[in-house]
Amino acid sequence: MSVQAVRNTPVFLSACLRQPVSHTPVWVMRQAGRYLPEYRELRSKVAFEALTRTPELAAEVTLQPLRRFELDAAILFSDIMTPLQGMGVDLTFEPGPVVAKPIRTDAQIDALPELVPERDVPFVLETIKLIRPNVPRGAPLIGFAGGPFTLLCYLVCGRPSKEFGAARSFLYAQPQAAERLLDKLADAMAAYLGAQAAAGAQALMLFESWAGLLAPPEFNRFALRAVRRTMAALRSTGVPLIYYVNQGSALMESVADLDVDVIGVDWRSQLGTVRRVLGPEKAVQGNLDPAALFAEPDELKRHVDAVLDAAGPAPGHIFNLGHGIWPETSPDAVARMVDYVHERTSLAPFSRASGTES
Amino acid sequence: MSVQAVRNTPVFLSACLRQPVSHTPVWVMRQAGRYLPEYRELRSKVAFEALTRTPELAAEVTLQPLRRFELDAAILFSDIMTPLQGMGVDLTFEPGPVVAKPIRTDAQIDALPELVPERDVPFVLETIKLIRPNVPRGAPLIGFAGGPFTLLCYLVCGRPSKEFGAARSFLYAQPQAAERLLDKLADAMAAYLGAQAAAGAQALMLFESWAGLLAPPEFNRFALRAVRRTMAALRSTGVPLIYYVNQGSALMESVADLDVDVIGVDWRSQLGTVRRVLGPEKAVQGNLDPAALFAEPDELKRHVDAVLDAAGPAPGHIFNLGHGIWPETSPDAVARMVDYVHERTSLAPFSRASGTES
Numbered sequence: 001m002s003v004q005a006v007r008n009t010p011v012f013l014s015a016c017l018r019q020p021v022s023h024t025p026v027w028v029m030r031q032a033g034r035y036l037p038e039y040r041e042l043r044s045k046v047a048f049e050a051l052t053r054t055p056e057l058a059a060e061v062t063l064q065p066l067r068r069f070e071l072d073a074a075i076l077f078s079d080i081m082t083p084l085q086g087m088g089v090d091l092t093f094e095p096g097p098v099v100a101k102p103i104r105t106d107a108q109i110d111a112l113p114e115l116v117p118e119r120d121v122p123f124v125l126e127t128i129k130l131i132r133p134n135v136p137r138g139a140p141l142i143g144f145a146g147g148p149f150t151l152l153c154y155l156v157c158g159r160p161s162k163e164f165g166a167a168r169s170f171l172y173a174q175p176q177a178a179e180r181l182l183d184k185l186a187d188a189m190a191a192y193l194g195a196q197a198a199a200g201a202q203a204l205m206l207f208e209s210w211a212g213l214l215a216p217p218e219f220n221r222f223a224l225r226a227v228r229r230t231m232a233a234l235r236s237t238g239v240p241l242i243y244y245v246n247q248g249s250a251l252m253e254s255v256a257d258l259d260v261d262v263i264g265v266d267w268r269s270q271l272g273t274v275r276r277v278l279g280p281e282k283a284v285q286g287n288l289d290p291a292a293l294f295a296e297p298d299e300l301k302r303h304v305d306a307v308l309d310a311a312g313p314a315p316g317h318i319f320n321l322g323h324g325i326w327p328e329t330s331p332d333a334v335a336r337m338v339d340y341v342h343e344r345t346s347l348a349p350f351s352r353a354s355g356t357e358s
Numbered sequence: 359m360s361v362q363a364v365r366n367t368p369v370f371l372s373a374c375l376r377q378p379v380s381h382t383p384v385w386v387m388r389q390a391g392r393y394l395p396e397y398r399e400l401r402s403k404v405a406f407e408a409l410t411r412t413p414e415l416a417a418e419v420t421l422q423p424l425r426r427f428e429l430d431a432a433i434l435f436s437d438i439m440t441p442l443q444g445m446g447v448d449l450t451f452e453p454g455p456v457v458a459k460p461i462r463t464d465a466q467i468d469a470l471p472e473l474v475p476e477r478d479v480p481f482v483l484e485t486i487k488l489i490r491p492n493v494p495r496g497a498p499l500i501g502f503a504g505g506p507f508t509l510l511c512y513l514v515c516g517r518p519s520k521e522f523g524a525a526r527s528f529l530y531a532q533p534q535a536a537e538r539l540l541d542k543l544a545d546a547m548a549a550y551l552g553a554q555a556a557a558g559a560q561a562l563m564l565f566e567s568w569a570g571l572l573a574p575p576e577f578n579r580f581a582l583r584a585v586r587r588t589m590a591a592l593r594s595t596g597v598p599l600i601y602y603v604n605q606g607s608a609l610m611e612s613v614a615d616l617d618v619d620v621i622g623v624d625w626r627s628q629l630g631t632v633r634r635v636l637g638p639e640k641a642v643q644g645n646l647d648p649a650a651l652f653a654e655p656d657e658l659k660r661h662v663d664a665v666l667d668a669a670g671p672a673p674g675h676i677f678n679l680g681h682g683i684w685p686e687t688s689p690d691a692v693a694r695m696v697d698y699v700h701e702r703t704s705l706a707p708f709s710r711a712s713g714t715e716s
């Protein structure tokens with residue numbers, strides 16, 4: 001790849017493909033959210049669900065953090081449960097998703113319709129189209145969905161829980177039913193993410209927020225099998241594919257041969273170990289502890305250094321938190337983190353234009 | 359060691375010391391608890407806290423599962439917060455522990471008194487003395503306490519939470535204060551466990567239920583440093599020391615050189631990997647997924663097989679769940695699991711007397 005091409009490709013996308021970058025790109029999980037005063041102001045007038053379903057507002061919220069910080073990527077403002085609502089699942093946000101009728105029987109699984117994104121969640125695709133021309137600095141837009149197993153957790157349990165006991169015992173007690181439900185969800189998420197790419201999303205990320213509930217054999221049998229199905233269907237989109245495996249320290253060997261470009265990891269994994277296990281064919285995304293943003297400024301730099309040092313050479317590393325940013329976080333700390341990642345990793349003095357202009 | 363000596367030592371204690379055993383010993387975290395009808399009957403008449411503070415009742419509850427199942431060890435019925443109450447911390451169980459005044463300032467830390475077990479929690483020591491002569495089949499009694507960091511989580515947050523955000527940000531924002539609090543808790547737990555051993559506990563276990571909240575550097579700096587302090591003070595008791603590291607897949611290298619006899623692991627770690635990282639000087643305890651007890655009987659055997667196969671040769675493996683048993687579990691499933699572990703691992707046909715009589 002020529003230097004020209006490198007300089008024309010947004011650094012985030014180059015990093016996903018493990019290509020040379022002018023600096024380590026950085027974005028923040030839940031960067032559009034409650035730690036931002038401008039988000040809280042909007043939310044004081046509009047309910048969460050309405051925000052996600054109104055393209056103008058969802059686009060505005062998506063762009064808010066990009067205006068404030070030098071972030072290298074935008075991520076669609078939405079919720080992992082949104083496509084399930086599109087499939088007719090009756091749920092409310094209290095504020096965690098609560099499913100009116102938990103899905104536990106074969107009949108309920110059979111009754112789940114397929115997802116047709118253009119018909120069932122057109123507002124998501126409209127949001128993407130509104131965002132794309134307006135992202136500051138030409139930063140790419142990430143589309144996303146929940147991992148099939150993570151969605152199963154909510155559908156089977158009915159509401160968030162620390163242990164998701166009902167979902168885990170469901171896997172053991174009714175493994176065939178679980179596989180059928182996961183197949184349906186895998187296909188739905190493939191359709192959903194494929195439509196997001198068609199609408200303009202430049203990378204696609206699957207969030208396996210509850211991967212850490214599973215021992216490796218069950219992760220392989222249930223969660224990973226479903227993700228393979230989703231990801232295989234998305235290769236033809238041509239955009240980078242990212243799989244975020246929360247609490248997945250013991251699962252890195254399992255995901256090493258999954259056909260995706262990037263593995264996102266939480267703060268509990270050591271990035272050096274992760275890269276060694278994953279091998280040279282995967283980029284990694286992460287993994288500062290969200291709690292580190294509460295450290296004194298100099299201490300915060302030291303924690304950022306530790307992540308960058310563990311990650312090793314810049315190509316193939318996307319800096320992020322290891323989990324969603326907390327609502328109590330100071331935006332100033334975010335600014336310091338983003339700027340410091342750029343400053344420390346830039347080949348040349350960091351400027352607004354780096355990586356986006358030739 | 360002679361065959362005679364092997365046969366006179368309870369298998370559980372032999373396994374802790376990685377000595378030859380007649381079968382793989384098995385016990386169950388939270389084996390005295392709500393899944394047992396006889397426990398629920400007692401609890402319908404007596405509040406949880408009163409149970410833990412009344413020696414006759416706490417002893418009865420401790421022994422209940424030993425009468426029903428061929429368990430190889432008893433574990434004291436108590437709560438990890440009990441010694442903190444003894445130190446004057448005002449807390450209630452709702453049912454999780456709720457601390458009236460969360461501890462977050464230097465003044466509060468300084469004001470925490472030391473723990474004098476004989477004065478502050480005499481009922482725990484009395485319970486141990488009541489249990490010891492009455493344990494079926496001469497099974498050994500395990501005493502226990504909470505890991506200093508796990509106790510810090512409750513003290514700083516005030517109540518259980520999924521993320522224990524206030525505790526984690528406390529470590530980053532006030533690291534020196536956190537260290538001082540941990541030192542105090544480490545010393546208190548050393549005194550507490552030392553007194554349990556003096557009263558008759560034959561093994562001592564420290565539960566680090568929230569180890570998995572920490573990235574390895576923070577685990578090392580805060581949680582592990584405090585555990586080293588506790589465990590160092592307990593070596594002179596002469597009883598096996600066990601450290602349970604929940605959600606610790608990424609922490610095994612950290613605990614490999616901790617001076618304890620046994621590392622307990624949750625169901626998310628692969629026992630073969632764990633033993634390889636820990637090396638030959640540690641026994642391991644675990645790690646069936648508590649959810650596996652909801653599988654059909656034949657499937658359950660297959661899951662038990664997988665744990666035994668991963669653990670490898672019997673010496674130095676204590677079979678257990680990877681986390682506390684769930685209240686919804688069928689006692690029949692527990693009986694099947696316990697009997698199958700014995701059946702599959704016994705050198706000779708398993709009998710009630712094995713490992714406890716010469």
